[in-house]
Amino acid sequence: MADDYCWCGSRLVECARCDGKGWVYIGFFHGEENPCKTCNGTGKLCPKHGNNYS
Ligand SMILES: [Zn+2]
Numbered sequence: 572m573a574d575d576y577c578w579c580g581s582r583l584v585e586c587a588r589c590d591g592k593g594w595v596y597i598g599f600f601h602g603e604e605n606p607c608k609t610c611n612g613t614g615k616l617c618p619k620h621g622n623n624y625s
């Protein structure tokens with residue numbers, strides 16, 4: 572997978588909350604998958620601008 576860059580020139584990093592997957596488990600027994608709100612389901616974040624990189 573190619574590296575992605577923010578409009579500010581920073582290289583996007585993996586979202587720590589979802590481990591770069593773009594979704595997270597919710598629910599007691601990890602039964603449901605939800606898009607990660609931290610990275611907007613992309614799995615990537617700009618170190619400076621978070622998910623506001625496009
Ligand atoms: Zn940025």
Ligand SMILES: [Zn+2]
Nearest residue numbers: 586589607610
């Ligand atoms: Zn995420």
